Amino acid sequence: MRALIVDDSKPVRSILTTALRSLRFDCQEAGDGAEALALLDRGGRTDLVTVNWHMPVMDGLELIRSLRSSPRHRGCKLLMISTEHEQHRIKMAIDAGADAFLPKPFTQRTLFRQLAELGLCEPAAVRSASRGLRVLVVDDSPTIRSVVSRVLSSAAGIERVDVAVDGKAAVEAVRRSPPDVVVLDVEMPVMDGITALREIRRMHPRLPVLMFSSLTQRGGQATIDALLAGANDYLPKPAGSLAEVTATIEGEMLPRLAALCDRGDRASADTVAVRRPSRAERVAVRGIAIGVSTGGPAALAEILPVFAADCPVPILIVQHMPAFFTAQLASRLSKTIGREVREATEGEPLGPGTVLLAPGGRHMGVAAGGIHGRIRLTDTAPEHSCRPAADVLFRTAARQWGAGSLGIVLTGMGRDGLAGAGQIVEAGGSVLAQDEFTSVVWGMPGEVARAGLADAVLPLSQLAAEVLLRLGRRRR
Numbered sequence: 001m002r003a004l005i006v007d008d009s010k011p012v013r014s015i016l017t018t019a020l021r022s023l024r025f026d027c028q029e030a031g032d033g034a035e036a037l038a039l040l041d042r043g044g045r046t047d048l049v050t051v052n053w054h055m056p057v058m059d060g061l062e063l064i065r066s067l068r069s070s071p072r073h074r075g076c077k078l079l080m081i082s083t084e085h086e087q088h089r090i091k092m093a094i095d096a097g098a099d100a101f102l103p104k105p106f107t108q109r110t111l112f113r114q115l116a117e118l119g120l121c122e123p124a125a126v127r128s129a130s131r132g133l134r135v136l137v138v139d140d141s142p143t144i145r146s147v148v149s150r151v152l153s154s155a156a157g158i159e160r161v162d163v164a165v166d167g168k169a170a171v172e173a174v175r176r177s178p179p180d181v182v183v184l185d186v187e188m189p190v191m192d193g194i195t196a197l198r199e200i201r202r203m204h205p206r207l208p209v210l211m212f213s214s215l216t217q218r219g220g221q222a223t224i225d226a227l228l229a230g231a232n233d234y235l236p237k238p239a240g241s242l243a244e245v246t247a248t249i250e251g252e253m254l255p256r257l258a259a260l261c262d263r264g265d266r267a268s269a270d271t272v273a274v275r276r277p278s279r280a281e282r283v284a285v286r287g288i289a290i291g292v293s294t295g296g297p298a299a300l301a302e303i304l305p306v307f308a309a310d311c312p313v314p315i316l317i318v319q320h321m322p323a324f325f326t327a328q329l330a331s332r333l334s335k336t337i338g339r340e341v342r343e344a345t346e347g348e349p350l351g352p353g354t355v356l357l358a359p360g361g362r363h364m365g366v367a368a369g370g371i372h373g374r375i376r377l378t379d380t381a382p383e384h385s386c387r388p389a390a391d392v393l394f395r396t397a398a399r400q401w402g403a404g405s406l407g408i409v410l411t412g413m414g415r416d417g418l419a420g421a422g423q424i425v426e427a428g429g430s431v432l433a434q435d436e437f438t439s440v441v442w443g444m445p446g447e448v449a450r451a452g453l454a455d456a457v458l459p460l461s462q463l464a465a466e467v468l469l470r471l472g473r474r475r476r
Contacts, residue, residue, distance in 0.1 A: 004048070007051075009052070009385060011414075032057040040067075049073075052081060064097045081104060083104045105155050107132065108258070133179075135160070135182075138164045143242070166189055166196075180208070181261050182210070184209055194225055197209060208260035210257060210260065211235070213226075287366070288314070288467070289366075289390075289397040289405065290410065291318050291394065292410035300317065303410075306464035320416070347376075360388070361379075363383075367400070395419070406432070409444050432457075432463055
């Protein structure tokens, strides 16, 4: 069966794609109604379209009405998935032509139950997703503990929420009864979050940990340190009212927790197509372009020291991260690599060994100028809800470096980098993708791998060694 997931939220699209692929759906994603219509017009029969209500360009109601008016698409099931909860709004969606309505936040179980009612999955799938998540919330603020635990406890798919007042209490709680996921503050008395994270990692190397820290200079530095120490993801605490905190938990924390705790069997991942060009087909690498999202700081800290210290070509990195954090990440990576890593600036020339990070909130690309090109920063619209976007970097790298382009797609939610990877391949360049087991979320690299665009799909350590081979160097 085929499904199209339409939502302007990248985390929500990633969660739905993961869940539907576990039911053997062939999935595509779109960020708004107009993009969805274009994909449907180019493709064949689609069995299911999941539709968010509020989106740019064309909202969900417009999309549903358009599909229902088209004879070509009348047979597909339309599932509206939205934060709207009022009965009259649900009725509006059904009257527009939706077959069913699923409120956000949702869980795999509630999604599968709705699909079973639509005749798109077996009841056994609903039973297999029956147990909810067990969450440990660690924060020294009674207010934050209260609001986070209250909102999570009331969400579908959460079985139990425990709390701890500091890092020491968190370590003891994990030792007694490991949860499915930990929501961890950074700055706390007795034992801070980073120390607690390291203790948790010693006991449970793969236990998902989401950092939930304040958006301050000190908090930003500590958050980057936590990500480099092994935290899987982060979410800044809103500085406003409790209503804003509640909205952040419902709209951002819950989707991230669901993505980090995806219980899909990694050993039974979809078969991926790998293209392996012969050595004779390869040309010298002219530049390296890296796209990464969730779990990125730790992945970058692992692979960059292997090949970046004396790299003969420029290295450009798009990490999905707000502007507040990218300068901190560049500073920390500089210390890890032993070579300067900076946020890119408009127009600067690229040279051998240049390592530049896209500034949060701005697209970074490669423009003509000099031997290796120069940096081009733009404020054009986000792509796949991302700015910076890996697709922008990849397609401009393909244009300027041609067959000398080496694209690397690392851990992350969504499908950013897929289209750009295709353009690198069309230009004669090469693409490497991180494997599923070592990825925090196998969204971005998984899309590239399944599309058959990757020369190789490798664990991080082997991926770094492969880059050395492409550069004609040996691992020291």
